[in-house]
Amino acid sequence: MGRVTERRRxxxxxxxxxxxxxxxxxAEEPLEIRLNGRPLAITMRTPGDDFALAVGFLVSEGVLASADDVASVVYCAGATADGHNTYNVVDVALAPGVPLPDIALERNVYTSSSCGLCGKASLDAVRTATRMPPLDPGIPRLTPELLSGLPDRLRAAQRVFDRTGGLHAAALFDGGGELLDVREDVGRHxxxxxxxxxxxxxxxxxxxGRVLMVSGRASFELVQKAVMAGIPVLAAVSxxxxxxVDLAAESGLTLVGFLRGSSMNVYAGESRFSFADTPEGARS
Structure with a gap:
């Protein structure tokens, strides 16, 4: 398989x-995602966790909602001239009875490492999805103090960034701020x-009840992916x-930007915040 990092003079x-x-x-290499053997999308990514990347992409597109929707995930023969597998083609086979979505029938998609898939079909996937439960407006309960510690925890978990300085990261925290998982890639999405x-x-x-923390900015695509995964809170450092913001407000997601130290902007979903410990007169 491809390497996460490479050396250059x-x-x-x-x-x-x-x-x-x-x-x-x-490292940055193309990954072709196929659905039931048919080409669906090509994304530029950092090799590693390719199966998770493929099925995660399909969650955000409204194709998958649970592990039971997947029959198999395999590497295909994306071969080099000498016949070696490049490990740059992944095929996801749907379980029997899972409908093949329109996106697999209508288009092939190219997504870059800097900007994920964005368009009418992506927006419709969020707005018409009925397989995901609505976001609970009261969970998790947030405080500024809890959120202010997340960027440092994310940064401390970025192992590849320490060696390259050129990698984005996404981390999943529970409602108490405990780090559950972190992934790195050349692309935030x-x-x-x-x-x-x-x-x-x-x-x-x-x-x-989870909080998604991302490096960089909060784009439409990231809000889309959070909503489709049932994540109620998205925080970004930029x-x-x-x-x-519009999609977050429409979906009931709490969107926090410019999260740097004790400072942050809440653009949507402020109902999840608790300010019980904030001194009188400190809020405007």
Whole structure:
């Protein structure tokens, strides 16, 4: 299988000193996702957790809701010229009776590592999905203190980032702030798909009462993936997009952006917050 990191020779210039050295880079390779043998999507990703990535992607598209929907997940023969498997093609076979969705019949999709799949079909998948339960508006109960500690916990768990400096991460926390899982990838949406896919394969969906923390910004695609996995809270260290805020408000998801230390903006779902420990006059 592909490697998570690769080494490249670079010319390094530091304070007027010039020299060559080996540098560690995050690996990026294409992954073709097939559904019942038919090509469905190609995403640029960091190799690893490919099966989880594939099924997590299908959760966000409204295709899968539980492990029982999956008959098998296998690598296909995406071979090189010398006949070796590239491990860059994954086929997900649906269990008998699971309907083949329109997205498999109408289109093939390319998603980049920086921007996941986004379009009318993705939006419709969220707005018309009936297989996922609605998000509980009161769970989990959040405090600013609980959320303020999540970025440091996420950063401390980023093992590959420490070697490359070029990797995004997504982490899943319980309602008390305990880290449950973390995945890294060159793309934020891929890291989330890997988290969700692992949860589906372990029979843990929907992820009620969980908090999803991501590096970078909060895009529409990430809100979509959280909602489809039943995650009620999405927190990001940077800004959300307008469509992300709209979808979060429409879906009942709590969306937090610019989460840095004790500062944060709550863009939707503030009903889950408790300010019992906030001093009088400290809120406006």
């Amino acid at each position: 670079v010319l390094r210039i530091r304070d007027g000193v010039v020299g060559h050295r080996a540098d560690t880079l995050v 891929n890291a989330v798909d890997k988290l969700v896919g692992r949860a589906l394969r372990e029979g843990l969906l929907p992820l009620a 800004a959300p997009s307008s469509l992300a």
